[in-house]
Amino acid sequence: MxxxxxxxxxxxxxxxxxxxxxxxxxxxxxxxxxxxxxxxxxxxxxxxxxxxxxxxxxxxxxxxxxxxxxxxxxxxxxxxxxxxxxxxxxxxxxxxxxxxxxxxxxxxxxxxxxxxxxxLRFDAAAAAWIGEQAAAGGWFTGRADWYGAVFGADASPYADSPWRREKGGLWDVGPHALSVLLPVLGDATEVRAAHGPADTVHLTLRHDTGASSTAVLTLTAPPPAAGVAVEFRGTAGVATLPDRITGDVTDALGxxxxxxxxGAPHACDARFGLRVTEILAEAEAALAG
Missing domain, CATH: 3.40.50.720 (NAD(P)-binding Rossmann-like Domain)
Structure with a gap:
C-alpha cells in the first residue's frame, strides 16, 4: 500500500x-x-x-x-x-x-x-489485558488516570503544541482513558466533569452496563507524579493494568x-473516534457549566 x-x-x-x-x-x-x-x-x-x-x-x-x-x-x-x-x-x-x-x-x-x-489498543500486551477484562465482565466500577507531565518542569517535545495548551489533558490524554474504559464497561450514558489544578480534569462516567468510572486527566503533573493507572473492580475481583506494560510506540503503530x-472494520475506527469526541465535548460543556 x-x-x-x-x-x-x-x-x-x-x-x-x-x-x-x-x-x-x-x-x-x-x-x-x-x-x-x-x-x-x-x-x-x-x-x-x-x-x-x-x-x-x-x-x-x-x-x-x-x-x-x-x-x-x-x-x-x-x-x-x-x-x-x-x-x-x-x-x-x-x-x-x-x-x-x-x-x-x-x-x-x-x-x-x-x-x-x-x-494502548494497539500495544500487544495492553490490548490483550483490555480484551481479558472486557471478556470477564461483571465490573462494578473502573478508573483510568493519566498524569502527564508535558507542561511539567522537564522539557517535552510536545510542550510547544498550541492545541495541547488550549485543550489540555481532557483532549490529549482523555482519549486514552476512554479507549480503555469504553470497551470494558460499555458506552457512556452520563458524563460529569470537574476542574482540578491547572489543566487537570476529574471525569466521572456512568456506563450502559450499569458500571461507573472515573478518570483524572492532566498534562501538568509534577514529573515525579507522572504515570498511568488503570483499575477495574467487580465480581472477578480487582484487575490492574501492570506497570510498564506498554512497549515501543512504533511497534504499536505498526x-x-x-x-x-x-481492510476489515476495526473497533478503533472513525466512528469510535467520533464517539470519543462526543464524550470529550460533553465533559467540556460540563466544565463550562
Missing amino acids: RVGLLGTGPWAWKAHGPALAAHPGVELAGVWGRRPEAAGQLAEHLGTRPYTDPDALIADVDAVAIALPPHLQARFAIRAAEEGRHLLLDKPLAATVADARAVADAVAAAGVSSVVFFT RAIDALLA
Missing part, C-alpha cells in the same frame, strides 16, 4: 514516520507539512520525497497517515476520504463533534478503511498499520 504522511511535528518524527518507513506492507510515498523545510528534512530522514502540495500527495497514494493537530486532521481526513483514500488517524479525531462526525460520515460514504491510533492493511 502506498501511504503518504501529512505532518512533520514531533509525533511524525517519533511514531508515524518510523513506523511507516519500517513496515513491510507499506511504501512510504512522501511527506507533506505546513513548513516545506521540515517536510524536506523528515522526507530525507525517512528515505522518501517531500511534497509541497498536500492534494498532490493524496492523489499519489492509496492511504494517508495524518500527524497533524485535530482541527487540521479532520479537514485533511475528509478530503482524503472523498478521494477514496484509506485513513490512519490519531486521537482525538477532531476538535469538535461536528468535524468528527464529518470525518466518520466521509469514511462511510466513500467506503474506505479507517483506523484511529489509540496507543499493528495499527496492520489493521488498516487488513
Whole structure:
C-alpha cells in the first residue's frame, strides 16, 4: 500500500514516520507539512520525497497517515476520504463533534478503511489485558488516570503544541482513558466533569452496563507524579493494568498499520473516534457549566 504522511511535528518524527518507513506492507510515498523545510528534512530522514502540495500527495497514494493537530486532521481526513483514500488517524479525531462526525460520515460514504491510533489498543500486551477484562465482565466500577507531565518542569517535545495548551489533558490524554474504559464497561450514558489544578480534569462516567468510572486527566503533573493507572473492580475481583506494560510506540503503530492493511472494520475506527469526541465535548460543556 502506498501511504503518504501529512505532518512533520514531533509525533511524525517519533511514531508515524518510523513506523511507516519500517513496515513491510507499506511504501512510504512522501511527506507533506505546513513548513516545506521540515517536510524536506523528515522526507530525507525517512528515505522518501517531500511534497509541497498536500492534494498532490493524496492523489499519489492509496492511504494517508495524518500527524497533524485535530482541527487540521479532520479537514485533511475528509478530503482524503472523498478521494477514496484509506485513513490512519490519531486521537482525538477532531476538535469538535461536528468535524468528527464529518470525518466518520466521509469514511462511510466513500467506503474506505479507517483506523484511529489509540496507543494502548494497539500495544500487544495492553490490548490483550483490555480484551481479558472486557471478556470477564461483571465490573462494578473502573478508573483510568493519566498524569502527564508535558507542561511539567522537564522539557517535552510536545510542550510547544498550541492545541495541547488550549485543550489540555481532557483532549490529549482523555482519549486514552476512554479507549480503555469504553470497551470494558460499555458506552457512556452520563458524563460529569470537574476542574482540578491547572489543566487537570476529574471525569466521572456512568456506563450502559450499569458500571461507573472515573478518570483524572492532566498534562501538568509534577514529573515525579507522572504515570498511568488503570483499575477495574467487580465480581472477578480487582484487575490492574501492570506497570510498564506498554512497549515501543512504533511497534504499536505498526499493528495499527496492520489493521488498516487488513481492510476489515476495526473497533478503533472513525466512528469510535467520533464517539470519543462526543464524550470529550460533553465533559467540556460540563466544565463550562
